[in-house]
Amino acid sequence: MSPTPSQRADYTFKYNRSYGRHGWLRLTPAYSVKLVEKLLISGEENLIILDPFSGTATTALVAAENAYQAYSFDINPFLVWLGNIKCKNYSQEQIIKIRHAVNNALVEFQSSLGEEHWIPNIFNIERWWSSQTLTILSALRYSLVQQFGEPKNSADLGIVWIAFCRLIIETSSAAFNHVSMSFNNKVTHFEVDKIEQLFIDILDFILKSTSKPIRGSTKIIKADARCIINLNEVKVDRVITSPPYPNRISYIRELRPYMYWTKFLNEAKEAGEIDWMAIGGTWGIATSRLKSWQIDEVNLLPESVYNAVENIKKSEGKNAHILSIYVLKYFYDMHLHLRSLRHLLKDGAKIDYIVGNSTFFGNRVDTASLLAESMKMLGYKKISFEIIRKRNSKKELYEYCVSATWEEA
Ligand SMILES: C[S@@+](CC[C@H](N)C(=O)[O-])C[C@H]1O[C@@H](n2cnc3c(N)ncnc32)[C@H](O)[C@@H]1O
Known part of the structure; x- marks a missing residue:
């Protein structure tokens, strides 16, 4: 055994x-x-x-x-x-330029602390940062924009915004003690000096780590x-x-704070739109859209996918119907992916997919074997999968590596 x-x-x-x-x-x-x-x-x-x-x-x-x-x-x-x-x-000249511009930003930041600056339109923002911390972060952001431009436009020096993203998460009440992110009960107040030092330390760590070529x-x-x-x-x-797993985890949930502060997200509904485009996404509108979603190519998928979906639909679980559509759409999207991937593969190319299984109301969804069947239908060869780790101490949740090759006929 x-x-x-x-x-x-x-x-x-x-x-x-x-x-x-x-x-x-x-x-x-x-x-x-x-x-x-x-x-x-x-x-x-x-x-x-x-x-x-x-x-x-x-x-x-x-x-x-x-x-x-x-x-x-x-x-x-x-x-x-x-x-x-x-x-x-990153060249030495660039690193020096970044350090110099950050020093300028920190001087300017001290004098702009009394002013009101832009803060992101995050729902319930005080749950993330105290109003005092927000004032400091928004002043620092303002000063960094003066030196580096907005994150999206900062091109070669964008690395400074990675340090800022790390700062906003380290000063937030986000707790990462679950599979995904949740909140601590209390938000912490940070003093100006503490935030400034934290930012300098984070930037230092990030810049030093670029030394590996x-x-x-x-x-x-x-x-x-x-x-x-x-x-x-x-x-x-x-x-x-x-790829995403069929487990209802939305990446946008964890990425939201970064995306708002860097202006990749400006309002809540945009997050749902991005997650609707993401395979397996369920954030905001992405879940309600599932209700009216229909597969547009009948009999495209392996029989076992339809069976797994049917078992979920028949179960007594709350929202069983919508979750059965969720699972169907997941395997449909992954099938489309594997189908369209083929034109980029060299003869003899090897593919490795790390995926996790899931359960819905006691019905196991064997992601690895279902994707392996999609691969088979699509003409991939030498398909195999093996467990690489257990994901959860209690439930029977595992991560697998599904491998195959592409061989031109
Ligand atoms: C499990 S994560 C990948 C994690 C990655 N291996 C890493 O080490 O960070 C899956 C990624 O797939 C992306 N994704 C979801 N749907 C997609 C799609 N339709 N096209 C391209 N990327 C997609 C998500 O945004 C997410 O970043």
């Missing part, structure tokens, strides 16, 4: 926290550098790697640190921006993985990725 798999924190985002650039900003569903290295590193040279679900760009960064060429896609514009900043080389090249592109764009005739050797 094979041993029970452990929770392997070294295969999760936790491993990345002290791992240079990988530790800049946390995304709970990110996977670890170690896992990507295990899948990626081989004796082969000049590989082209694709991650169609970039998230915090773990795959692209590992690939580029190891001198490979990498492309990544994500539907979320904030993550595309973050990924591109993370995967750049990026030897390969990366392009993080805003694109929908369900209808994959052409990469100017480029075809890839490997796909290493972790």
Whole structure:
């Protein structure tokens, strides 16, 4: 009998926290550098790697640190921006320029503290930051904009905004002691000096971690993985990725504070719109739209997907009907993704998908085997999957690696 798999924190985002650039900003569903290295590193040279679900760009960064060429896609514009900043080389001149401009910003910040500045339109913002902390953060943001421009426009010096994002989360009442983010009961008041020092320390950590050179090249592109764009005739050797799982986790939930402060989000309804485009998204309008969603290509999916969906629909659970549509749409979207991926794959390309199973009212959704069936229908070869870790100490929730190859006929 094979041993029970452990929770392997070294295969999760936790491993990345002290791992240079990988530790800049946390995304709970990110996977670890170690896992990507295990899948990626081989004796082969000049590989082209694709991650169609970039998230915090773990795959692209590992690939580029190891001198490979990498492309990544994500539907979320904030993550595309973050990924591109993370995967750049920074020269000594640029670092000096950034430190100099930050010093200027900090001087200006002291004198602008008494003024009223823009704060993001986040619902119930005092739940995140006390009004005193907000005043300080908004003054600092204002001074940084004077030196670096708005985050979206700060091009090569955008790295300073990553430090600001880290600052806003470290001064917030967000608690990360659950699978995803929640709130502490109390918001903490921060003094000006404390925030200034924290910002300097964070920036220092971030700038120092850029010393590891990026030897390969990366392009993080805003694109929908369900209808994959052409990469100017480029075809890839490997796909290493972790798509969303059918578990109702919305990435936008954890990313909201960053996205509002950097103006990638301006009002609540935009978050629902982005999550509707994301596979498996359920934030805001994304859930209510499911009610009227219908699959537009009948009999496209493996029979077992329809069976899993039917079992959920028949269960006694609250919202069973809408959740059955959620699961159907998830596998439909993933099928569209796997179908459109094929034109980017070289003959003999290998694909590795890290995915998790889930349960709805006692009905297991075996994501790995259902995706493996989609791959089979779509002509992929050498399909296999194995458990790589247990996700939860109580429930039977696991993460799997589903692998296959693409061989031209
Ligand atoms: C599990 S996360 C990837 C985490 C990543 N491996 C990391 O280490 O940070 C899945 C990502 O897929 C993205 N995504 C969801 N739907 C997408 C779509 N239709 N096209 C492209 N990206 C999508 C989400 O925005 C999210 O960043």
